[in-house]
Amino acid sequence: MRYLTLATALSLPMAALATPDPANWDAVLAEAEGQTVYWNAWGGSTTTNDFIAWVGDRVAEMHGVTLEHVKLTDTADAVTRVVSEKQAGEDSDGAIDLIWINGANFAAMKEADLLFGPYAEQLPNWQYVDTEDKTVRTDFTVPTEGYESPWAMAQVVFMYDTADIDAPLGSMSEILDWAKANPRRFTYPQPPDFLGTTFLKQALVDLTDDPAALQKPVTDATYDDVTAPLWAFLEELTPTLWRQGRAYPQTGPAQLQLIADGEIDLAISFSPGEATAAIANNQLPDTVRTFVLDKGTIGNASFVAIPYNSGSAAGAMVVADFLMSPEAQLRAQDPEVLGYGTVLDMDKLPQADRAAFEALDLGIATLSPAELGNVQPEPHPSWMTRIAEDWAARYGTGQ
């Protein structure tokens, strides 16, 4: 009899079934108790690290789940790990239970069947998520289909030191003009760093005449025409950059240090509250403020995903669900903590939670939701890949 059950189980299609089943939440909670969840998340930001530690404390108190933050230098390391494990036949208890994942890695892992799910839309706190106005069901135009759950909204802002720049700059052309007038005072993280490619996308979105083309996969026919304004822009911008573009900061937060050191006056950020948090941590001078471009800036959600071979999928789902809870979202939005945008819909929240969000003081350098203005959609990921490759060929080598 046992063999029969096993045979039946083996013959079932794997993809449609997530075990444990997130729809049966009590069973998930029971299974999660006592599990250890290894969350692989980029470890370069000390404020994020502190937040993750707090999440660990909370899920341990509430559900008996132990959360270990595996600090990565690059999210792709986690993908590599899962691939190695699949290669080695480690299909049931891999090293990674939860990944803070970005669009390109998500697309790669989803396509290679390396993800657990679908689970996200069955989580209890999904009911509060803003599925209308926030891009929580697509990741860089790729449908998430429940294989990753959102936990923060990000939007491009520019941090500038008001001691050196009088007024916000309204467009990429204005940034170029300013850079020409003030050479060596601006730079951006070196692609393929995530924020570096974001800068390129932001420039492209702001400069292109054909924004609609960016929502479709890139083709050889469209690529040259659509990206021509970007390369023209970079040709002019690069000689005016910090170190004349001969070196670049390697990550986003490395730019904070450059501003604090007085090496640059302007930097891109994908987190509207980052500047306020950094001022509180002495990482930025208190003269720094933020602005967005007149036409709006790119925004997207941060997601977590669970690898197919996680041995603690139940625990990982508990963490993913907690990340979407009003409690965690409120803390993440607190500028003293992270200053990340929430993924929740204020109208769906219970009154008390909504009031707590409204009472939050966003801090001196953070724009209000109204000031953040228009959110531009992310281009299709194929654009990013192609542009990053092109950038590497043009500027990535050849000192």
Place this chain on the structure above:
Amino acid sequence: MLRHVPLLTLVVMIGPVLAGVWGTFLPAFGHLPGAGLTGPSLEAFRALLAWPGLGQAVWLSVSTGILATALSLGIVVLVTAGWSGTRAFGVLQRVLAPILSVPHAAAAFGLAFLIAPSGWLARLTSPWLTGWARPPDLLIVQDPAGLAMTAGLVTKEVPFLLLMTLAALGQVQQHQRLKTARSLGYDRVTGWLKSVFPAVYRQIRLPVYVVLAYSMSVVDVALILGPTRPPSLSVQIVEWMGDPDLSMRLTAAAAALLQLGLVIGALGLWRLAEIGAACLGRAWIETGQRGGPDPALRIGGIGLGALSAAATLLALLGLLVWSVAGFWGFPNALPDAFTLRNWDRHGPGTLEAAAETFLVAGAATGIALVLVLGCLEAEHRSGRTLTTRGLWLLYLPLLVPQTAFLPGLQILLLSVGADVGRGPVILAHLVFVLPYVFLSLGEAWRAWDPRIAVVAGTLGAAPWRVFWRVRLPMLLRPILTALAVGMAVSVGQYLPTLLIGGGRVATLTTEAVALASGGDRRAIGVYGLVQTLAALLAFALAILLPALVWRNRRGLHV
């Protein structure tokens, strides 16, 4: 049992290296079943050749490696030639010895802050001397030629080579040779170079090769101080290993084989240069020329040695100041305010990482010590000493670039079902710890007077009793020093911990390098200091314990 220990040691030490190279070899030729790829194909090499940065990355690896090695060796030779036996030399030696245990990553962070245009040196001299109200736009750190990276390597390799040279000096009768040369009318430096250096170099040849192989393939120092457009080949390998596009792993494997080839080629080149230098040197010796720029060489030697030591010490001081810094803008020489907040924030995290670090280092060093003692005792009883070939085997794990075999080893460990985590990391550390413990302990062990064992034997002690009751206690100091060396080596390991631990093993070094990418100098300061303290702690114990144990038997220990 004891007879088999040398073989076991060899397997533990060489096995992972060979297996790892094999595991790299397969994907390089297109074989990666987990990604649905089966070889053989040359696609990976084609992709590697198509990478526009290849030429520069290769040149960077070769040039920084050779330059760092030549500079380190040059400084050590000048210092030793000009100053060995003097009080200044003793001071320098005492300062450099602890610097040896400062982890590469911590030293590199500190150095980066020291020499950057907005770094400490610029702050200390601005604006009153330089006139800079803002940092100048100079490409010092991450310079395209890799000079900052070379400097970072030199500050760490000088102490290593100096200690190796000191050990060698004891075996070549330096004083007799030098006395003879001086009595023939040679100056100090010239005399040393002509009479002592040839014999010393023969002894330190392998350590020099280790420095060359290490410098060419270093990852953590290159990440912190090296250029980025493109980075050195080893950094690029690690980046490709982490690319979401799986075919890049094949490129990484191909590049790893290239890296291996480069190191072998550079070692060959160095060997040729040795032969050339020997010919020239012999001709120079035969001219019998006396005199030369002796005083200048002496001052240059001690100056460079002191500079190298001072850079590291200042770098560590910089880490300390950042760890307690409030806001600290340019060009202020010191922070606006001092605060313990950074320690509050990061202290608990460092303690956790420190516990993991000590666990791994303790286990790896403990196993290494048992194996090494077993080997040495087996050697002593059988009367066979280590051959030159055996010495090469001992150095093999240090000569094969880490980026060439660790990726393959990771795949291999997974495929035999070894659970990722601490255990495999300890074994991977063992590969690097074993040679150093062996080298550190071997000489003292062999120098022990065997007549003491004969005396103990005639008094009725069995060989094991002699081992436990006489030899081990007498050799307590070198054993503890070997342990400290092993601990320091383990504490500093970055790539083995990262790749073999699957990220689950978070040591001070992996945490510190991860933080470095974020550029938060306060966090880096805290982690870098704790990392350095972890490495120094073992050395402190190695000095204190024998003093305590032998406080009333001072004549007994070695």
